[in-house]
Amino acid sequence: MDKFSSRLHIRVSLDGGYHVLDESTHYSSDLRPTAKQLWKPSIGLLELGILNADGIHPTKNRDGKGASDTYCVAKYGQKWVRTRTVLNSLSPRYNEQYTWEVYDNATVLTVGVFDIGKVRIRLSTLETGRIYTHSYPLLVLHNSGLKKMGELHLAIRFSSTSLLNTMRIYSKPLLPKLHYLQPLSIMQKETVEYMSDTESHLWSMRRSKANFFRLVSVFSGLLAAGRWFSGVCLWKNPVTTVLVHILFLMLVCFPELIVPTIFLYSFLIGIWNYRYRPRNPSHMNTRISQADAAHPDELDEEFDTFPTSRSPELVRMRYDRLRSVAGRIQMVVGDIALQGERLQLLLSWRDPRATAIFLVFCLGAAIVLYVTPFTMLAVGGGFYMMRHPFFRYKTPSAPINFFRRLPGRTDSML
Structure with missing residues (x-):
């Protein structure tokens, strides 16, 4: 006889408050709830003109010559459109126009030329009311390398019905409210993604490199600011260092100017970067994807x-190579954990002498902070950090040495 061996736990939502992630979250074109009764009014209209394609890579051999029978498919939201098929042409002309209602501009339009390549355009990168006419490369990544299969010429315009509603949408959450009130568990999300086949989670050396360089690019501004401040502290440019001292002294004496100054500098930087703004909608970038420099293996x-x-x-x-990469990642994660453990163990008496020194320092610091105005402490600390190299030692400072000597849990691991 068959015996009962397991249970299946099912969670059913009948109000349609969730959005089924049938697309990758990075390229999603629709973020609305399943039930139409919960849809908000549209914020604008998307118009797409599929004009023509040039330099199409031949996919057939007809009468001794290369040929290709192509058509375009565009998807946005729940609406799919398809152009007519142009036969036996490497420079097909479609000249067809389509429209979609837009409910959220943090979405992506996808246009594909079958079976040549595809183009993705994020609506939030489009200026309101402007007509973009641009040729996009059709790039395909094969196991033999990156190939350009042609170019697709598109005309795109996003028009907003209400500028206020379009700006207000930036303060709203991406997913429907039920995702936050009753969030799906990690296992349920993985199940939905697996059933919908939205994204591959397999290992890829190319994607790992691409994500690493993306992370470096994100923090490059902070690193550049750190290098600039290091140059200020080392007095590489005395005029700049003196000006920074004056600015620092002004902000410390008038702390109410700190936040307005930050916003003013952000405004000036944004105005300065305006002339470097993109002139055309962004598209898939082979350099960011590390597709143009990927090794064949x-x-x-x-x-x-x-x-x-x-x-x-x-x-x-490949397994040995993966172990090598994972080992380096494991070492970096361990170093980060070590710094956190040192902070946690300051008061744990695991190193009695270090904890006693830190407690004496805390008591002295509390007394000094109680009797000394904060402005004087801030000015003294800032001027000490930016002191001239003549007053600096080449060895690490005492606080750094003390912190590096603190124990972690590394010696407790097998």
Whole structure:
């Protein structure tokens, strides 16, 4: 007889308050709830003109010549459109126009030329009312490398019905309210993504490099500011350093000017960057994707099936390479954890002498802070950080040495 062996836990929502993630969250074109009764009014209209394509890579051989029978498919929201098929042409002309209602401009329009390539355009990058006419490269990543299959010429315009509603949408959450009131668990999200086949979670050396360089690019501004401040502290440009001292002294003496100054500088930086703004809607970037410099073996690994269909020797080589990369990541994670553990263990008496020194310092600092005006402490601390190199030692300072000597939990690990 068959015996009962398991239970299936089902969570059913009948009010349509969730949005089923049938697309990748990075390229989603619709974020509305499932139930139409919960839809908000549209904020604008998207107009797309599919004009023509040039330099299409031949996919057939007809009468001894390369040929291609192509058509375009565009998707935005729940609406799919398809152009007519242009036969036997490497420079097809479509000249067809389509429109969609826009409910959120943090969405992406996808246009594909079958079976050549596709283009993605984020609506939030489009200026209101402006007509963009631009040729987009049709790029396809194969296991043999990156290939340009042609160019697609599009005309796009996003028109807003109400500028106030369009600006107000920036303060609203992306997903429907039920996602935040009764959030799905990690397992439920993974189940939805798996059933919808929205995104691959397999390992890719190319994507790992791309995400690493994206992270470096995000923090490049902070690193540049740190290098600039380091130059100020080392008096590489005495005039700049003196001006920074004056600005610092003014902000400390008048702390109410700190926040307005930050916003003023942000405004000036934004105005300065206005002339470097993109002139055309952004598209898939091969340099950011690390697709133009990917090694053939990395691409072959990325396009390998799951489970793998490659030889055991090749799989072993890739496994060893993955272990090497993961080992470096593991070391970085361990170093970050060590710094946090040192902060936590300051008051734990694991190192009795270090904890006693820190407690004496805390008591002295509390007494000094109680009797000394904050302005004087801030001025003294700032001037000490920006002191001339003549007054600096080449060895690390005492606080840094003390912190580096604090114990972590590394010696407790096997």
